[in-house]
């Protein structure tokens with residue numbers, strides 16, 4: 565098993581991609597700590613699935629936009645599971661809104677959750693890995709939106725480009741500690757984040773038509789790429805990004 569003996573931490577893991585990745589890592593042998601913001605039932609159900617796989621799991625509540633959540637999450641994970649080998653920064657929001665009348669609080673909240681929160685989470689996880697002294701893997705759930713724009717995502721796409729930029733810089737800062745830092749770039753994955761946006765059938769059909777593999781993504785599509793970057797198979801991969809988009813990005817015409 566690729567993650568046997570490793571401890572994996574995932575933020576925003578009560579639903580969607582984070583949940584699939586947390587359970588997927590457990591399936592590949594890891595013990596897993598989940599951060600979640602509000603959905604206690606979702607978090608407990610994910611922990612139950614992890615335990616049913618014979619692994620240890622814990623759920624820790626906290627809003628990632630508060631820097632204090634980061635140090636508390638890492639401390640509670642270490643207390644329960646002993647160490648941090650892999651940190652997956654997944655929590656994120658995308659409240660679709662037009663540019664010209666973007667409310668200040670929507671802009672600021674998106675920045676705080678997606679980027680500021682990531683910064684302090686990654687910093688806290690990295691400090692724990694440095695203390696342990698035997699390396700680690702940090703993975704940011706960035707997006708294809710780090711590379712392309714979105715009319716109703718002017719507040720969101722900069723956070724995803726920023727997350728990737730953060731991974732590139734911390735890959736340099738942490739290389740000497742053998743801590744690898746990489747980004748995943750999911751395309752459009754069917755989760756709660758875009759349920760309302762894709763309720764527009766015309767838009768959904770258009771999006772599907774743009775994808776060479778012929779379908780929108782599912783949260784489970786992110787499991788293999790995450791497990792790879794988390795595992796020792798990726799021992800010489802750092803500062804990199806991997807598109808997981810069914811080919812959407814390269815399909816210009």
Ligand SMILES: NC(=O)C1=CN([C@@H]2O[C@H](COP(=O)(O)OP(=O)(O)OC[C@H]3O[C@@H](n4cnc5c(N)ncnc54)[C@H](O)[C@@H]3O)[C@@H](O)[C@H]2O)C=CC1
Nearest residue numbers: 576579580581601627628654655656707750752753755757
């Ligand atoms: N679904 C998609 O098409 C894509 C998603 N992504 C990214 O993947 C990540 C996961 O999103 P999805 O699973 O799609 O959406 P989702 O809405 O199902 O999951 C987002 C998770 O983040 C949590 N979260 C939100 N605010 C939080 C906060 N302040 N503190 C702690 N947790 C918080 C939510 O509770 C939820 O569990 C996000 O960062 C998103 O930007 C990237 C590319 C495409």
Ligand SMILES: C[C@H](O)[C@@H]1OC(=O)[C@H](O)[C@@H]1O
Nearest residue numbers: 658707709751752757758
């Ligand atoms: C939420 C969107 O459907 C999704 O988020 C991303 O990061 C992708 O680029 C899609 O736009």
